[in-house]
Amino acid sequence: MFENLQDRLGSILNGLTGRGALSEADVSAALREVRRALLEADVALDVVRAFTDRVREKAVGAEILKSIKPGQMVVKIVHDELIEMLGGEGVGIDLNAPAPVVVMMVGLQGSGKTTTTAKIASRLTSRDRKKVLMASLDTRRPAAQEQLRQLGVQTGVDTLPVIAGQSPTDIAARAVQAAKLGGHDVVILDTAGRTHIDEPLMVEMADIKKKSNPHEILLVADSLTGQDAVNLARNFDERVGITGLVLTRMDGDGRGGAALSMRAVTGKPIKLIGVGEKMGELEEFHPRRIADRILGMGDIVSLVEKAAENIDAEKAAAMAAKMAKGKFDLNDLADQLGQMQKMGGMGGIMGLMPGMAGMKDKMAAAGLDDRLFKRQLAIISSMTKAERANPDLLKHSRKKRIAAGSGTDAADINKLLKMHRQMADMMKMMGGKGKGGMMKQLMGGLAGKMGLGGMGGGMPDLSNIDPKQLEALQKQAEAAGLGRPGGLPGLGGGGGLPGLGGAKLPGLGGGFPGLPGLPKKK
Numbered sequence: 001m002f003e004n005l006q007d008r009l010g011s012i013l014n015g016l017t018g019r020g021a022l023s024e025a026d027v028s029a030a031l032r033e034v035r036r037a038l039l040e041a042d043v044a045l046d047v048v049r050a051f052t053d054r055v056r057e058k059a060v061g062a063e064i065l066k067s068i069k070p071g072q073m074v075v076k077i078v079h080d081e082l083i084e085m086l087g088g089e090g091v092g093i094d095l096n097a098p099a100p101v102v103v104m105m106v107g108l109q110g111s112g113k114t115t116t117t118a119k120i121a122s123r124l125t126s127r128d129r130k131k132v133l134m135a136s137l138d139t140r141r142p143a144a145q146e147q148l149r150q151l152g153v154q155t156g157v158d159t160l161p162v163i164a165g166q167s168p169t170d171i172a173a174r175a176v177q178a179a180k181l182g183g184h185d186v187v188i189l190d191t192a193g194r195t196h197i198d199e200p201l202m203v204e205m206a207d208i209k210k211k212s213n214p215h216e217i218l219l220v221a222d223s224l225t226g227q228d229a230v231n232l233a234r235n236f237d238e239r240v241g242i243t244g245l246v247l248t249r250m251d252g253d254g255r256g257g258a259a260l261s262m263r264a265v266t267g268k269p270i271k272l273i274g275v276g277e278k279m280g281e282l283e284e285f286h287p288r289r290i291a292d293r294i295l296g297m298g299d300i301v302s303l304v305e306k307a308a309e310n311i312d313a314e315k316a317a318a319m320a321a322k323m324a325k326g327k328f329d330l331n332d333l334a335d336q337l338g339q340m341q342k343m344g345g346m347g348g349i350m351g352l353m354p355g356m357a358g359m360k361d362k363m364a365a366a367g368l369d370d371r372l373f374k375r376q377l378a379i380i381s382s383m384t385k386a387e388r389a390n391p392d393l394l395k396h397s398r399k400k401r402i403a404a405g406s407g408t409d410a411a412d413i414n415k416l417l418k419m420h421r422q423m424a425d426m427m428k429m430m431g432g433k434g435k436g437g438m439m440k441q442l443m444g445g446l447a448g449k450m451g452l453g454g455m456g457g458g459m460p461d462l463s464n465i466d467p468k469q470l471e472a473l474q475k476q477a478e479a480a481g482l483g484r485p486g487g488l489p490g491l492g493g494g495g496g497l498p499g500l501g502g503a504k505l506p507g508l509g510g511g512f513p514g515l516p517g518l519p520k521k522k
Contacts, residue, residue: 002256002294008037009295013078017071027059027074034078042226042257047085047264055081079295085260086287091244091269093120095130097215100179100187104212105246106205106236107220109193112248114144116220116274117190118151119282120246125157130185135160135175137168137208138192148190155279158184168192168204172212189214197232202239209240216243218271221258223247229258233266242266247285248274259290328427330388333420334380337373376416378406391417 012033016022031052038048058077095101103120107113117134124130134152136159138144145162152159160175172189179187191208194201209217219242221229229247236242245266247259250273263270270285319332380388382405387393394402399413 002041002290005037005041005256006294008040009034009078012037013071013075013295016074017069019071022070022074024060027056030074031056031059038257038260041260044227044230044257044261044265047261050264051081051085054084075295079291082291082294083287085264086290087263087269087285088287090284090286090288091271092284093124093218093271094216094243095124095128095186100133100176100184101216102176102212102214103186103188103216103218104209104214105188105190105218105220106240106242107193108197108222108232109141109195111193111220111222112274113193113220114138114147114151114190115277116246116248116272116282117148117188118155118157119274119279120218120272121152121157121186121188122155122279123282124186125155131158131183133158133160133175133179133182133184133187134190135171135178135187136162136190137171138190139166139168139171140192144190144192151279158182169207169211172208176212197235205236205240217241218244218246219268220246220248221262222249223256223258223273224249224252226257227261230261230265233262233268237266237268242268244269244271246270246272246274251275251281256294263287328420328424330380330383330391330420333423334377334388337377341370341373341377375406375408375412376419379408379413379416382406391420 012030016026016030019026034055035048035052038051039045055074055077058081059074093103105113105117114136121132121134124132134148134157136145136148149159149162151157160171160178163171163174166174168191175187175189178184189208189212191205192201217240219233219236221232223229225232233242233245245262245268247262247270250259259270259273262268273283273285275281275283319335322328322332379402382402383394387398387402394413394417396410399410402413403409
């Protein structure tokens, strides 16, 4: 979502960091560009004005203009003010109330309330071990109650049985009563929406609030609606009173202005963001991490958290045991590619890596995008068990069959086999070290670069890392020079990512960790 803004701000701030000294005119010119970039990203005018005024006030001080690295000081000020604009510290859903805690979901039609209700319930059930009851109060939209019931079945979360003809306020009262009797910790009320704000909607919301006494009222807003989402939040807050915001469709290609404006305009924290259609694609909103991504500084903490969620510890251990014997077949390669896809694919991982976000376009131009992974997985899926375990069996007739089955050609199969051979050779060389997989090396290499010695160059035991340790890890990354826009040493020259020993990618002048032997573009 923030790619355009990231590119614009990155080029403006890089222009400042490249200079030895800054004058007041330099800072003013850069801030004019920053102001224009934010307005083009659909950020509210009063928010932009306040933001640039605060940055100018701090950046035009004599100690900044004459400091050793004035450009980097300005970047730091912009970074700090961006975090402040987004809300300072991240705030999660507050469940600190007598059970059952009532969470009321409000918003317009089509913003994703029902799906978000199920995502939050699933998250509270799996992560926080809470017993959750969902209730649909939407008696107007056809099959709205049935949709929530189906989502409940899909996620394994209890839903309130539907009784035809009941009013939304009666359903709310019955849901709270049922949650008390059923021993539920949380009850989530999915209210009705409208295509626009109207008086009957606001009266209904107020009645439901009076009847159910919710501890949290979360406004679900579509981040693609831009400034309308800000006006919507203001209206709901004045009439109903909201405690937080949930932004959906943050994976879209909108300009991101709603996310940057809503906290500043309403004073209410953005608590969660929806980053996809699947039930697990809901993330907590961390202002510091979002600011880091917007300024191209990467997001090590989120990368480590994603790895912790997606890397299968048992598979990694089995892989390490196989590697110790020098074995690495096509099944193992498929597992590695699958793990990368779970973590958001090539683009998702690079967007979280410091200094790498700007290289996505170059990699796509070199043909190294997520479609390559899908094609390679399709090829491996079209092989027999014996062929996957022993690639030497693949002669011309077998390749012809696999190409027909996967919709590829012999050249694609040869590239995959070449990549596998190079990876297998590298795994043999590392066999005794027990490192276990490209994702482990990627994370271990980053850990090594940050001076986290106890990780042994491999994947740490992420199950025991608490959020404070992850934040400390992020700070170490910045201290090691990984926190600057474009600040990865070695990317401009021949080295690739330091400590990661990746192969060189064509046309990128650097390396990419853990993806040895990716085919050269002809």
